[in-house]
Amino acid sequence: xxxxxxxxxxxxxxxxxxxxxxxxxxxxxxxxxxxxxxxxxxxxxxxxxxxxxxxxxxxxxxxxxxxxxxxxxxxxxxxxxxxxxxxxxxxxxxxxxxxxxxxxxxxxxxxxxxxxxxxxxxxxxxxxxxxxxxxxxxxxxxxxxxxxxxxxxxxxxxxxxxxxxxxxxxxxxxxxxxxxxxxxxxxxxxxxxxx
Numbered sequence: 777x778x779x780x781x782x783x784x785x786x787x788x789x790x791x792x793x794x795x796x797x798x799x800x801x802x803x804x805x806x807x808x809x810x811x812x813x814x815x816x817x818x819x820x821x822x823x824x825x826x827x828x829x830x831x832x833x834x835x836x837x838x839x840x841x842x843x844x845x846x847x848x849x850x851x852x853x854x855x856x857x858x859x860x861x862x863x864x865x866x867x868x869x870x871x872x873x874x875x876x877x878x879x880x881x882x883x884x885x886x887x888x889x890x891x892x893x894x895x896x897x898x899x900x901x902x903x904x905x906x907x908x909x910x911x912x913x914x915x916x917x918x919x920x921x922x923x924x925x926x927x928x929x930x931x932x933x934x935x936x937x938x939x940x941x942x943x944x945x946x947x948x949x950x951x952x953x954x955x956x957x958x959x960x961x962x963x964x965x966x967x968x969x970x971x
Contacts, residue, residue, distance in 0.1 A: 805923050806943045808848070811896075811936045812855035814943060815921050818934060819865045819894065821963035826866065828917055828956050829893045833868040836875045836892035836918075838901070838909060845900030848923075849874050852896055877905050884912045895920040897932055906930045910951070917956040928970065933957075944968055 806814070819825060819833065835856055839849035856872035864870065873890045877883055887895075895918050897909060910931025913920045922932040925946055933951035937944050945967040952959060 804938050806936050806938050808851040808855040808923075809858070810943060811921075811923055812852065812859050814936045814945065815856075815894075815896065815934075816859060816863060816865050816870065818921075818945060818959070818963060819919075821960045822919070823958040823960055824956055825868070828919075829868060831868075832871045832891070833865050833894065834871045834873060834890060834892045835894045835896060836873050836887055836890050837896045837898065838875050838877055838887075839898040840877055840900040840902075840905065842900035845898045848898040848900075852898070856896075877901055877909065880905070880908045883908065884915075887912055887918075888916055893918055897922045897927060899924060903930060906932070914954045917954075919952065919955040919957050946970065 815835070822828075825833075837849050837852045837856070839845040853872045853874050856870060860870035860872065873892065875883075875887050875890055875892070895909065895913055897906065897920055901909070906927065907930070910920070912918070913931070913933075919934070920932045921934045921936060922928070923936055925935045925937045928935045928946050928948045928951075931951065933948050933955055935946040937946060945963070947959065947964065947967045947969050949969055949971050
């Protein structure tokens with residue numbers, strides 16, 4: 777019954793994406809408040825979440841040094857903080873932190889010291905930065921999200937994107953498995969799954 781309620785909530789969120797705040801600079805993107813909500817709903821479907829996380833569920837918002845990347849970081853951290861005041865994920869309190877990707881040599885230490893189990897990757901990072909982020913996420917069993925479909929092929933496990941008037945969840949099954957996550961069949965049925 778609990779899974780059915782959670783699935784219903786997820787489907788409602790997917791079909792009501794247009795009700796979220798719109799960002800006129802990124803018309804084809806799922807609004808940040810909806811991305812944050814969808815990310816938390818997806819995490820609720822991770823059957824290994826409690827094996828990967830203890831205490832708070834910390835989500836690191838990774839950004840570069842471009843104005844666009846910093847703008848997205850600020851919007852996503854704000855959205856996650858707002859939702860976390862009212863919600864938990866499988867009984868875990870959500871905490872959002874920002875981690876700047878500036879120096880690959882110090883990035884891993886800064887990220888791991890944040891206690892993050894989940895990453896949200898902002899735009900504005902080069903392919904080599906995305907590869908470094910993917911490698912670190914793999915080594916530390918961190919599940920990664922993005923708002924861009926193109927990032928899925930570059931090491932991000934889950935993209936939250938717009939398809940016409942609704943949101944879609946794109947899942948790279950191998951990246952998700954590398955992170956130690958085990959997403960439920962109910963979620964996989966309503967997502968675009970790539971092997």
